[in-house]
Amino acid sequence: MKQVLARIIDVNFFESDYVSLTFKSPEIVAEAQPGQFVNIRVSEGPHPILRRPISIFDADEEAVCILFKVVGEGTRLLSEVRKGDYLDVIGPIGHPFKIEPAPALLVAGGAGIAPLHFLGRRLRESGFDVHLIYGVRTRKEAVAAIDLVRVSTRLTIVTEDGSLGERGLATDFINKKTLGDRAVYACGPEPMLAALQTKLAAMGKSAQFSLESRMACGAGACQGCAIATQSGYQRVCADGPVFDSDKILKWSDGA
């Protein structure tokens, strides 16, 4: 984990308030693994005081790419940076996905595609078969779709309104056939992960989930990002963000 001032080399805006930022940081790239995140300072002044933890979408050669949805004040400020600006970034942070030597099933919901894109690429590079199920609300939200072809062997896009690909929820497409003997990795909104957890448990399977949480320190010091697990409260930043699905006891939202 390092604190760097990284120059932004690319900014892209998508529909549905999605933004991707690419910044140069060979230091972070050297250590970055799929599932890890970076913690970015969003304000020079006293407000908002907390950094924003954001998953790594890709890390290649010298540059790190993040993809996020503008959901509040912090991400809005982050969306206002421009090419050539410098970002104060800490990373990479947290335990990455453990890469299982098996074909993979990746389940992404909305902005949860970010760490799975990076994971998909690494899995493909290692020669594993990757089936990626990418669930979004509408076609407009499927912003990462174009990049996903090269990180998966098979891509299933699912929209809630049926405006692109299959209609329904990503979890509707989890069954014996899609599961097979695949290792499952997932990231997305809590209701999706909760549903997936239940579904997998019923089939006697478990998955690796990359979780999100409000965070203060992002360094394992403050115990602010706790999640209830079988081993008690654990820190999403330092003990996660990747957890085994069968170890998670309770979702922060009560889902």
Place this chain on the structure above:
Amino acid sequence: MADINVKIGPLVLKNPVTVASGTYGYGTEFLDFYPPCELGAVFLKGITLKPRAGNKPPRIAETPAGMLNAIGLQNVGLEDFLKIKLPALNNVPGVFIANISGDCVEEFVQIAQALNDAPNLAALEVNVSCPNLQQGGMAFGVSAQATEEITQAVRNVSRLPVIVKLSPNVTNICEIARAAEAGGADAVSLVNTFLGMAIDVEKRRPMLGNFTGGLSGPAIRPIAVRMVWQTSKAVKIPILGMGGIRTARDAIEFFLAGATAISMGTAVFQDPSAPLKIIKGIKKYLAAHKHHSIYEIIGALEA
């Protein structure tokens, strides 16, 4: 260059910039950034006799120029603190101060005794903001009598300098600070966080699992400065001032108000290297104002 050593009772700090308990873990979490010996001191995560699970999440919420936290004193407990956390600091140079909490006076005494033989500790900070379970759960720190009693009990058994961390959620901070001084405290640290609350108006639910939590960050700074200033008029022992310090300018406000050293917390979340920037900034301020020692600005507020 101006001398920035400060004395907190018998303890000498190489500079007056410290990090507050609860914000810096057990001293090893920020090692990737810089060695903790660059700081005046590190106040370690507060411990209790037995491990504590902590509060139901969510435990933090961002608020205007600040944040609320309700961690619930999640900690490893005295035994693992002695067995695992303190030994982990064996090869980490720095001034480390333990922070202790208890449900009753006896628990504080037991922890203080156990820490007498602990390695790597320079002082004890006594957290009187926790609830006194024998007095209906009211915080020790809201009562002058309980504050004095607890300070005296710890002072009697501890070989370490004793710093009492005061709660700001009181009517008269001077009275409580005087009680800590009367109990034999080597110093007082203030302020702990202010009790606050934030609500998600769409969900109509509290932002914190615990409903209420402690407010920290720049939002509380003027209140903290006021309380440090009032306390400096009331006691002779040194004051560790804290509450929303982000910059050297903020820190100097506290020195002028009467603090001998300062602590940072929330600002370290924003920038882990902020304390180092503040140390530089203090030196620059002292040089610009032709001071030879930091003591020339401590309590130097002009009326």
